[in-house]
Amino acid sequence: MAMFSQNPVLNGPNYSFAEVPKDAVDGLREHRFNPYTDNGGSTLAIAGADFTIMAGDTRLTSGYSINTRYSPKVFKIGGSNSSQDDANILLSVVGFAADGEALKERLDAICKMYRYRHGKPMSVNACAKRLSTIMYQKRFFPYYVYAILGGIDEEGKGAVYSYDPVGSYEREQCRAGGAAGSLIMPFLDNQVNFKNQYVPGSGTGHDLQERERVPLPREEVEVLVKDAFDSAVERHIEVGDALQVVIITKDGIEEKVLPLKKD
Amino acid sequence: MFRNNYDNDSVTFSPQGRIFQVEYAAEAVKQGSVVVGLVSKTHAVLVAIKRNAEELSSYQKKLFAVDEHVGLAIAGLTSDARVLSNFMKQQCLSQRLTYDRAMPLETLVSLIGDKAQLNTQHYGKRPYGVGLLVAGVDETGPHLFEFQPSGMTQEMLACAIGARSQMARTYLEKNLDKFAACGREELILHGLRALKETLVQERFLTVENTSVGVVGLKEPGKKGLEFFKVHDGAEVKDWINSLTNDTEVAEEPTEEPAAEGSAAEGSDSMQVDP
Amino acid sequence: MDHRPQAWGRPRDDVYGAYDASYMQTNGPNQHTQSPVVTGTSVVAIKFKDGVVMAADNLASYGSLARFTDVKRIRTFADTSIVGFGGDVSDMQYLDRHLTELSIDEAYQQTAHTLNARSLHKYLSKLLYHRRSKFDPLWNHLLVAGLDEEGKPFLAAADLLGTTFSSPSLATGFGSMLAQPIMRRYVPDEESVANLTRDKAVEVVRECMKVLFYRDARSLDSYSLAVVTKDGIELSENEKLEKQSWAFADRIKGYGTQTV
Numbered sequence: 001m002a003m004f005s006q007n008p009v010l011n012g013p014n015y016s017f018a019e020v021p022k023d024a025v026d027g028l029r030e031h032r033f034n035p036y037t038d039n040g041g042s043t044l045a046i047a048g049a050d051f052t053i054m055a056g057d058t059r060l061t062s063g064y065s066i067n068t069r070y071s072p073k074v075f076k077i078g079g080s081n082s083s084q085d086d087a088n089i090l091l092s093v094v095g096f097a098a099d100g101e102a103l104k105e106r107l108d109a110i111c112k113m114y115r116y117r118h119g120k121p122m123s124v125n126a127c128a129k130r131l132s133t134i135m136y137q138k139r140f141f142p143y144y145v146y147a148i149l150g151g152i153d154e155e156g157k158g159a160v161y162s163y164d165p166v167g168s169y170e171r172e173q174c175r176a177g178g179a180a181g182s183l184i185m186p187f188l189d190n191q192v193n194f195k196n197q198y199v200p201g202s203g204t205g206h207d208l209q210e211r212e213r214v215p216l217p218r219e220e221v222e223v224l225v226k227d228a229f230d231s232a233v234e235r236h237i238e239v240g241d242a243l244q245v246v247i248i249t250k251d252g253i254e255e256k257v258l259p260l261k262k263d
Numbered sequence: 264m265f266r267n268n269y270d271n272d273s274v275t276f277s278p279q280g281r282i283f284q285v286e287y288a289a290e291a292v293k294q295g296s297v298v299v300g301l302v303s304k305t306h307a308v309l310v311a312i313k314r315n316a317e318e319l320s321s322y323q324k325k326l327f328a329v330d331e332h333v334g335l336a337i338a339g340l341t342s343d344a345r346v347l348s349n350f351m352k353q354q355c356l357s358q359r360l361t362y363d364r365a366m367p368l369e370t371l372v373s374l375i376g377d378k379a380q381l382n383t384q385h386y387g388k389r390p391y392g393v394g395l396l397v398a399g400v401d402e403t404g405p406h407l408f409e410f411q412p413s414g415m416t417q418e419m420l421a422c423a424i425g426a427r428s429q430m431a432r433t434y435l436e437k438n439l440d441k442f443a444a445c446g447r448e449e450l451i452l453h454g455l456r457a458l459k460e461t462l463v464q465e466r467f468l469t470v471e472n473t474s475v476g477v478v479g480l481k482e483p484g485k486k487g488l489e490f491f492k493v494h495d496g497a498e499v500k501d502w503i504n505s506l507t508n509d510t511e512v513a514e515e516p517t518e519e520p521a522a523e524g525s526a527a528e529g530s531d532s533m534q535v536d537p
Numbered sequence: 538m539d540h541r542p543q544a545w546g547r548p549r550d551d552v553y554g555a556y557d558a559s560y561m562q563t564n565g566p567n568q569h570t571q572s573p574v575v576t577g578t579s580v581v582a583i584k585f586k587d588g589v590v591m592a593a594d595n596l597a598s599y600g601s602l603a604r605f606t607d608v609k610r611i612r613t614f615a616d617t618s619i620v621g622f623g624g625d626v627s628d629m630q631y632l633d634r635h636l637t638e639l640s641i642d643e644a645y646q647q648t649a650h651t652l653n654a655r656s657l658h659k660y661l662s663k664l665l666y667h668r669r670s671k672f673d674p675l676w677n678h679l680l681v682a683g684l685d686e687e688g689k690p691f692l693a694a695a696d697l698l699g700t701t702f703s704s705p706s707l708a709t710g711f712g713s714m715l716a717q718p719i720m721r722r723y724v725p726d727e728e729s730v731a732n733l734t735r736d737k738a739v740e741v742v743r744e745c746m747k748v749l750f751y752r753d754a755r756s757l758d759s760y761s762l763a764v765v766t767k768d769g770i771e772l773s774e775n776e777k778l779e780k781q782s783w784a785f786a787d788r789i790k791g792y793g794t795q796t797v
Contacts, residue, residue, distance in 0.1 A: 033572075035669050037698055060702050065713050067694070068704040069726070081331035081490050082359065098666050098699035109356055116328075116352055141670075363659035364686070367650045402650055402686070486687055 036144045037062060039097040040238025042180040043073055044225055045090075045148045046192055047158030047173055049215040051249045052150040054090045054160075055225045056178075057233070057260060059241040060097060069241040069262065071097070075104045076246070076253060078111030078121055087253060088121045089151040090246055091131075094178030095165070096144035103143045107131055124151035128161040128169060135167030142166050146177040151248055158215075158248075180232035180239045187228055192216065218247070226258065233261050274386050285383050285390050288412035292394035295338030297425035298325060299457045300396035300407045301435065303445040306479030306489075307398035307405040309336040310454035312425075312461070313472050326476040326493045330355035332365045332399050334476045334491035338425030339393030339412075347375050347391065368399045368406040372416045380414030394424045400478050400488060423457060431457040447489075448502075451475055455506050468506065473499050573625035573676040575599050577610045578755045579712030580621035581745045582680045583720045584690040584705045584730045585738035588766035589682035591619055592742045594750070595774070596757035597626045603757065609774050611761045615640045618654040618683030619763045619770060620661070623709035624697065625676035632661070632675060654683025654691040654765075658701070666699025674698070678709040683765050690730065705730050708745070711753040716745035735764065747778050751785075 040061035045054045056073035059066060073094055076087035091107060093100030110130060114122045122130075128149050135143055142165040153159040162175040174192045176184035189195040194211045202209035216224070225245060233240045243258045269275055270283030277283060298311040311325035323341060328334050329351045337344035354374055358366040375395070382388040395410040396419075409415075409422045421442060423431035434457040442453060454475070459468055475494040481487035550556060575597050582591035597605035610622045612633055620636065622629040639660070643652055652660065658681035668675050674697045685691040693703040705727055706720035723741055724730050742762065750756050758778040764771045 033672060033674055035672065035674075035698065037700065039700065062700075065717075067700075067713075068702040068707075070704070071702050082365075096698075096700075098662075098669075098701070101701065102666060102699070105360055109360065112356060113352070361660055361663050362652060362656040364652075364656045369650075370646060373646075 036096050036099075038095065038144075038179075039067070040179045041073055041094050042176065042178040042184065042229070042232055042236070042239045043092040043094045043146070043148055044176045044184055044188075044228060045092065045150045045160045045162070045174060046188070046216075046221050046225065047150070047160040048218055048221055050152070050156055050158065051218055051247055052090065052152065052158040052160060053218070053221050053225060053245065053247045054092050054148065054150045055229065055243060055245045056092050056094065057229060057239050057241060058244055058257070059239060061238050064237075066241075072244045073100070074244050074246045075108075077104070077108050078115065078127065080112075080115060085253075086121075088248075089124055089127050089149065090248055090253070092148045092150075092177070093145045094181075095146050099143040100145045100147075103134070103145060103147065106134060110134075124149070124153050124159050124161075125171075127151070128159075128171070131161075131163065132167040132169045135163060135165065137167075139166050146181070148175055148177055152250060156250060176228070180236040183232050183235055184228045187231070188224075191224055192221075222247075229260060272386055273383050273388065273390055282383065285413045288390035288392050289394075291392035292339040292412065292424055293426060293428075295340075295393070295425045296323075296325065297423060297428045297431060297458065297461045298336035298338050298396055299421075299423040299428075299431050299435070299454050300336060300398050300409075300419070301421035301442055301450060301454055301457075302398070302405045302407045302419075303442050303450045303479075305405065305483050306445075306447050306450050306477060307400060307407050308447075308450045308454045308478075309334060309396055309398050309474075309476040310451070310458050311336050311474045311476075312458060312468075313474055315472075322471060324474075326474045328476075328491050328493060329397075330359075330366065330399075331490040332401060332478060332488060333368065333371065334398055334478060334493065336396040336398070336476065337393055338395075338428075340391070341393075343391045343393040344395065347378075347393070347395065350378065351375060351397075365401055367401045367403075368397065368408060369418075371399075372397055372408040372410060375410060376414050376416040378414075379410070379412060383414060396422055396424060398476065398478060399491065400480060405479060421457075423461075427461040427463075430460040434460045447477065447479060451477065451502055452506060452509075455502055459506065468503050470496050470500050470503060473503060475499050475502065573628075575604060575626040576755070577608065577623055577626055577629065578753055579708055579710040579716065579749055580610065580623045580678070580680045581708040581712045581716045581720070581742055581749070582621060582682050582692055582706065583724060583733070583738050583742055584682075584692050585733040585735050586731050587690070587735060588684065588764060589619075589690050589692050590735070590738045590742045590762070590764050591621050591680060591682050592746050592760055592762045592776075593621050593623070594746065594757040594760040596755065596759075598755045601754070603755075606757060606759070609761055611763050611772060611774075612636065613763070613770050613772060614657055614683075615643065615651045616769055617651055617765075618657050618681065619765050619772070620657070621680040621682075621709075621763075623678040623680075628675040628677050632664075632677065632679075635664075653686055654681055655685045655693075657681055657683070658691070658693045658695060662695035662699055662701045665695050665697055669698050680707050680709060682763075684767060688767055711756070712745065712749060715748050715752055719745050719748065735766075739764065743776075743778075746776075747781065750778055750781070751783075 041057050041059055043056040054074045058070045058072055060068050060071035074092045076084035077089040077091045079087035111122050131149055144165055147163040149161040151159055161169050161171050163169045174188045176188055194213050197211040199209040229243050240260050241262050243260050245256050247254045269277035273284035296312045296314045300309045309326055313322035313325050315322045326336050327348045355366045379391050382390045390412040397408040407419045409417055409419050421435040478491035479489045481489050577597055580593040582589055593610040595607055597608040611619055613619050614636055665675055676697050678696045680694050682692045692707055694707050695701045705724035708716040746760050750758050760776050761774040762776045
């Protein structure tokens, strides 16, 4: 019976708050605050023989709005000072920007404490494992980000580690993440890992021989990255404005910002 | 036999108004090898004598980089200093995380001052047995602070603490007027000369036993920083050489018998920084 | 009339069905702000060569009701920075008290150190992110303006989720759709900031406030305007929109009983 029907005992609020019905009238109540949002953007990382290249567009969106045209997503991690000019690790984050920022700062603080305690920078594979742990610790309230970690491993080879939001990770030759990740990744499969490329004249069907995989030279990879993003910008509204490209080699880190279409 | 009844803890005043445990802690500072700090308008410099417990052992670390803009020099118990250094590192990191800025020196030093003071007012606690010189550059320029186990902190233009540091202080007082206008190299040399004053006869500054820490502004009046860096070994060679060359302070027979300096020479069960 | 206070101001059950009173229970989980109540609308701001101009109207709405018409939504901090608040007004007032406390602490602690706009923005964004992570958000979208450590103009935003971003011009709420495109014509990138004069920046911001008043139903023609430069802050809290032109309204057809 409804409250307005002068029958207060059966339904609706009563004289005392203690007598208020304990259950919601129609089952579940909506939990209205949503702590996440998607800020769009895309990232990409490719490991070469002696370098790693990481790139991300700089657009930051909310829905159909562009919040800013310049918000970099690739960060230098683990330098001895705030300018990060001697950093040895790169981290890219895409997804929910506030979580990305928090994750970056946390990993950087950990790397800085490591350097302070041990007097040397953290290795990339140690940092990769640590990042996984950090993300998994928030398994039930995750950092809503797709992270990619890059650097030079202890053998001097380029290293790329990719993550899901709860910390599952693996080392890969290349990875595209974020809004246009699914647009870029197949392109990378074909161009970096030579998927579906076969030796001409090697036969048909099962006789086909796969093209041998070799690490690509740096100049080629840089062109690949720019092409990947130019294509993504055409097809995805959340990608554009500018492309931040960061290259790490044994000699340090180089960074450049290239224009992308702003539409 | 006379026995002091008022030094069993750090919470009891003697009838003369003294707290002996705190005073004893200050003595521990004098056991440590000497460290000198000084500031100019653009730089803050720390120099230190490192000791090795024996011929075969390594030299004890005297200078610590806390953050890119702060470093410290220690005299006294190394392990206590490490606790303070770690604490300061954490505070500097969290200041950067919450405010995106370098920790102001005055704030940092008052934090350890408060921390040390607590130990002098709680039963069962022990004062830190270490004195610090904290050098750094913040928004308001280069600074040098002295810290004592009592929790006392004060800003200094130049300072020396540790064994036979009086000799260094005399040098600093005599040359105080020159420091403000000094360039980086000059300031370091002044620091080393002050350090040299404290040496007993037949002992010299060498690349093995000398540490130099420098932090400063890249250009006067600009924001760019030369980050705090500790120079050891070969990196201090040139400075030591130019010191032996300079005739200005070469011959001033100020040596006195190694009264307190030798007291801390051997290794003790309580590790005073050797 | 129903004499029980719990029933006052509720929709009629016979019309709208039984009222869901479960939110009144005292033994359930803590009830955090799940939606804003009294709200302020857009804040707009633009950088120019020597500083930043910011504006926000003086209205606090209760839903579609223009409830309070003299609410100042721009505050100063330590005479060097300004903060503009969009969103819930009670949360704004909480932040206002919090910032006052912070500035007093800061002024008391050190000599000659003050938090600059960058530090203030970082701090506020950390606070907002922390609260969203507790599922107890401060329902605001903030713009922070001032000068950075190098004395260059600084402008950045932080929202209730802790998301932060910076741009030569920024606007919250409705302004991000109506005002931002206007401002971007003048400062499309950081380089163009150096070419914008103070007078032009103020003019652009006033123009934006006018456009917002025309099209944002939750806005007001009285507003606050602040200019922050190295010489300090000029905050005027009783600006009025001038030279309004409603001629365009005549051309709007198709609403209500009107026939096209």
